[in-house]
Amino acid sequence: MLVVDRNPPSSRHIQLYSLHSWQRVLSVQLYQDMVYLAPNHLFHTFEIDDALVGLSFGNLEQAHNFLVKVREHIPVRLHKQHTVEQRRMLCLPQHQVSCC
Secondary structure (H helix, E strand, O other): OEEEEEOOOOEEEEEEEOOOOOOEEEEEEOOOOOOEEEEEOOEEEEEEOOEEEEEEOOOHHHHHHHHHHHHHHOOOOOOOOOOHHHHHHHHOOHHHOOOO
16 A cells, blocks of 8 residues: 655555555545544545445554555645634724724
């Protein structure tokens, strides 16, 4: 298993290879807000278009390192949420804003 950088640089993939044929059997792009779960320390899961993928690890340290690497490379939607009060304050003219 690999987390691979692709072009453009912001594109990351998980790639799985067969140990028998050394051929790539799966390549999944880490997509925005992807849910990558670790139901237990040695087993990770994530969804693809038509299936649920499960990864079983034999080494706790490798499983943890892979989990951290994947989660740090999943793109996150950046949007600022304003509360109703914050939105109202943004719409008020400067002289109407009171402090404390």
